Amino acid sequence: MFKKPSIQNLRLRLAQSEALPQLTLMALITGLLAGGFLIAFEELLFFFGVVSQRALIPDHVFSTLASVESGYEALPPLVRFFSPIGGALALVLLIKSRPPKRRSFGIAHVIERLTLNRGWLPITSTITQFFGVLIALVSGFSVGREGPAVHMGAGAGSFLGQILKLPTNTLGVLAGCGTAAAIAALFNTPMAGVIFAMEVVMKEYSLESFIPVMASAVVASVLTQTVYGPNPAFQIPIIPSATxxxxxxxxxxxxxxxxxxxxxxxxxxxxxxxxxxxxxxxxxxxxxxxxxxxxxxxxxxxxxxxxxxxxxxxxxxxxxxxxxxxxxxxxxxxxxxxxxxxxxxxxxxxxxxxxxxxxxxxxxxxxxxxxxxxxxxxxxxxxxxxxxxxxxxxxxxxxxxxxxxxxxxxxxxxxxxxxxxxxxxxxxxxxxxxxxxxxxxRGQSIQLSPMTQLLNRTGVASLMDSRFIRLSPDLTVDNAKAEISENIQWLVFKKDEQLYILSANTLFDSETAPAIRTIGSLKGLKRAGMISSQASADEALSIMKKNSIENLLVVSGNSEREFFDPEKSGILNKGMIDTLYKDD
Structure with missing residues (x-):
């Protein structure tokens, strides 16, 4: 069990785009979760498939999923006709019970959430996918389990990040880890799982993503091999050279x-x-x-x-x-x-x-x-x-x-x-x-520029400046100067329930900061906003643009005291984000 300071340090480290050891640790946990999730799914699918057929074809031998599928052909024609219709009715009840925004499933849903929602996958959609595909396959629909398995694996990775309140920039990578784990577990092909996650779902090849995704695929493969053995999905005879x-x-x-x-x-x-x-x-x-x-x-x-x-x-x-x-x-x-x-x-x-x-x-x-x-x-x-x-x-x-x-x-x-x-x-x-x-x-575009991808991979906590102090807006400039130590770069205060962030250098400009004036009455003050320390740099830019502001207070707590705690919070402005462009 992690102690609170350890979790906070982990979050701050993962906010950086190069937190490879910490991200790999999270990937290993994702592999275990996704692999366990898919083993449970496989067992339930086999169980319900056998139960649904055994009463009608008692002589049929059920040993694998393929044997369950071959059992469909032995069912009476009327059963084959009404089974998918019954499955459709059950799917209607299941899907209609979910809000319209929670009715997307499969790999396309995962790609959309990774591209447009920074890897945030609702756990309710993942659970609905779990039961939905069980119904579809048991009732005989001509569909696969791999796409839903990718959704479930990616959902497990994203949910891990959500419950630990990890920075948004890690959710996409963890969802990609879950994707690789799903393919690796289903086919016992860890390499293919890694490449599928990078080529089809994440659409990027970078060291920061590749190592964690590989680690997740390895763990999921080891887990499923422990349960089902080392053989791949299909038993393939030796193939002679082609003429x-x-x-x-x-x-x-x-x-x-x-x-x-x-x-x-x-x-x-x-x-x-x-x-x-x-x-x-x-x-x-x-x-x-x-x-x-x-x-x-x-x-x-x-x-x-x-x-x-x-x-x-x-x-x-x-x-x-x-x-x-x-x-x-x-x-x-x-x-x-x-x-x-x-x-x-x-x-x-x-x-x-x-x-x-x-x-x-x-x-x-x-x-x-x-x-x-x-x-x-x-x-x-x-x-x-x-x-x-x-x-x-x-x-x-x-x-x-x-x-x-x-x-x-x-x-x-x-x-x-x-x-x-x-x-x-x-x-x-x-x-x-x-x-x-x-x-x-559907009229959607899922193409992101390389710079947007970089911004999505970078958490605001890795860019923020924690050298700030909170002051009263009624404090005079002279008194404010006395409160400021040498390392303080920013002043934060609230006036009329509105947040303001001011550079400390402003107080030492005699023209704009007369000694008798209060800091809350200085000319040229610009309102600021707040953003969670879990957010990405791209989210920060979006907030700045939408609200026409230049400064944000990065917060990680839920109370007023935690909001202004320099050990947990910081100041972010557009110039700090621009350093990514220059470094890149």
């Missing part, structure tokens, strides 16, 4: 996947635009559509991990079925997520890519005579190409395939597939990442 003919098939497949990724993004954006801010009707439509598709193509239910595992070992290689599965999975996933079902897209994107890769090699075998014995290779490159194209995250995709396969032989083919798929989607189809397209559809 030139297989590389040609990979290139053609990547073009197709790029087109499919663009189609997926456009369908999702269409659904978002039609939904607008409504809740009830879009969710009920999503439940109805999912119910119909579940009756016709049961394999679309759930994330699709059972299909991926089957394709990796060469099972379920019916070309006609795979074509139907790919088309329905792509359309229904994009629609239900766009209509407001709180699920993710990473898992379904991997499943769609795996199916596309399998379809391509089977077509090549049928029409070109190219052997399909190395199907695992094409399934893996298809998975990674689809993930990279939808999220425009090439480095994340490359690291993911490397960690999943533990094979250096797949790096070159994977790079080929990633480059072609990303270029096809972005340059030919003019699609940005799905999150950027979602923000554009």
């Amino acid at each position: 030139p003919e297989e590389l040609a098939v990979t290139a053609i497949t990547a073009v197709i996947i790029g087109l499919l990724a663009a189609a997926f993004i456009q369908i999702n954006i269409f659904a978002i635009q039609k939904r607008q801010h409504k809740v009830v009707f879009p969710l009920l439509i999503a439940g109805l559509l999912m119910g119909i598709v579940a009756v016709l193509v049961p394999a679309t239910m759930g994330i699709g991990y059972d299909t991926i595992e089957a394709l990796l070992i060469g099972d379920d290689l019916n070309l006609s079925f795979l074509f139907i599965l790919l088309a329905t999975k792509l359309v229904i996933t994009a629609l239900v997520i766009g209509l407001g079902v709180p699920g993710g897209m990473i898992g379904p994107s991997l499943m769609m890519g795996a199916t596309a890769g399998a379809c391509s090699v089977l077509l090549a075998e049928q029409f070109l005579g190219i052997s399909a014995t190395n199907i695992t290779f094409h399934v893996m490159t298809g998975m990674i190409a689809m993930m990279a194209a939808i999220f425009q995250a090439p480095l994340t995709a490359l690291i993911t395939v490397l960690e999943l396969t533990h094979s250096s032989q797949i790096i070159l083919p994977a790079m080929l597939a990633i480059v072609i798929a990303c270029l096809t989607s972005s340059q030919i189809c003019k699609q940005q990442s799905i999150f950027a397209m979602q923000f554009m559809a």
Whole structure:
């Protein structure tokens, strides 16, 4: 248990943009919280999935999440139809119980809060996301758990900073740490978790962020490996080296996947635009559509991990079925997520890519005579190409395939597939990442200048000057001079409930400070404002601009006495913030 002075010292240190040891300590705690949160989520998801199916299919063996997903296909058609509708009704009740501003979920929500709200994620939204995705997955919606897991991990990091009242500039980094921990824990791929957090969510690479994010991913991976073992998310057979003919098939497949990724993004954006801010009707439509598709193509239910595992070992290689599965999975996933079902897209994107890769090699075998014995290779490159194209995250995709396969032989083919798929989607189809397209559809801009990012990373407590004294406004200039020691640079006083901050040098200017005049009656006084010591330099600039003031009193306490305590408070003006520009 930290003592109060230690917490205060920690806050002051973390306000600086280079507080690497302290930030890494917070990242380690975030990794533990996020990893524990996700283990609890995985266990609940498996438990409720088994409970919901065991009564109807008692002979089915439930051992993994994929086995739960395969159980959907054994359910009676009427159950498959009504299960998503029931889930939609439960989601309506859950989401309608939350205020409108607390109804955003998933990775897009995390990116928005990191960019526009300095990493402050409401814990209530995180809890709603937790139960919302449980409902969606247990009822059979074609959504993933990875996006919600990122929200939960980022929420855990942000909440840690909030309860410890850490400076705002640390919240974004801790949310990024939670993001990395979530991906690392789910796939047992710590490197991919780090790169995903930096490339997709935080959108920055800096030492101050990289080390803490890495530490968080390591802790979360160790925690989940202790519980579930060291194996990655998928058991992948050894992949032989690719022949030139297989590389040609990979290139053609990547073009197709790029087109499919663009189609997926456009369908999702269409659904978002039609939904607008409504809740009830879009969710009920999503439940109805999912119910119909579940009756016709049961394999679309759930994330699709059972299909991926089957394709990796060469099972379920019916070309006609795979074509139907790919088309329905792509359309229904994009629609239900766009209509407001709180699920993710990473898992379904991997499943769609795996199916596309399998379809391509089977077509090549049928029409070109190219052997399909190395199907695992094409399934893996298809998975990674689809993930990279939808999220425009090439480095994340490359690291993911490397960690999943533990094979250096797949790096070159994977790079080929990633480059072609990303270029096809972005340059030919003019699609940005799905999150950027979602923000554009909502009329939001999430681009911050490098200087704004620097201001967000710097806490006001690291810039403030604590050399101030509080005086009475009725004090004469002569008496005020007697109160001022050599190191005092600022005078603070209240007059008519308004705060004023005055440079001490003003009193020694004989023209502006006659000895008989009180400091509260001096000419040219300008009112000042207050700001929390948790705030960032960017927040301080915003307050100054909005209220047309030049000076702020940085406060960390809740009482009048603490407000004016030089050990906890300080003075901030625009000149002090300008030093960041000069140093940068």
